[in-house]
Amino acid sequence: MTTKKLQEMIMQMPGLNLPERSEYVAWAQVVQLTSIEPAEMSELVDLGWISPKRTGAAEYLFRFKDVYRIHKLMRLVHDLEVSVYGGSIIVDLLERVEELETEVEELRRLV
Numbered sequence: 706m707t708t709k710k711l712q713e714m715i716m717q718m719p720g721l722n723l724p725e726r727s728e729y730v731a732w733a734q735v736v737q738l739t740s741i742e743p744a745e746m747s748e749l750v751d752l753g754w755i756s757p758k759r760t761g762a763a764e765y766l767f768r769f770k771d772v773y774r775i776h777k778l779m780r781l782v783h784d785l786e787v788s789v790y791g792g793s794i795i796v797d798l799l800e801r802v803e804e805l806e807t808e809v810e811e812l813r814r815l816v
Contacts, residue, residue: 746775
């Protein structure tokens with residue numbers, strides 16, 4: 706699932722009454738979309754693996770990138786039965802590989 710597809714899915718959620726498109730998603734929507742346990746998400750925030758914004762009411766708002774990362778993490782946790790910590794390392798490594806592949810492609814274009 707891409708971040709764009711995820712964003713479209715969020716905007717169509719029942720009971721979501723947003724006045725305009727937002728770059729952020731509330732805690733409850735993240736839990737619903739990713740099937741993560743709230744305690745696991747709290748641990749990820751405490752570890753700094755995801756960095757949500759805080760509202761004036763001290764609620765967390767997550768970027769679509771964070772939702773996408775959590776979604777990938779939970780697929781690893783459920784499909785491969787790895788721990789949340791192990792899965793977070795895997796997601797980080799996969800993202801790094803993607804960055805390096807992009808960099809290699811850019812360098813190839815220059816040669």
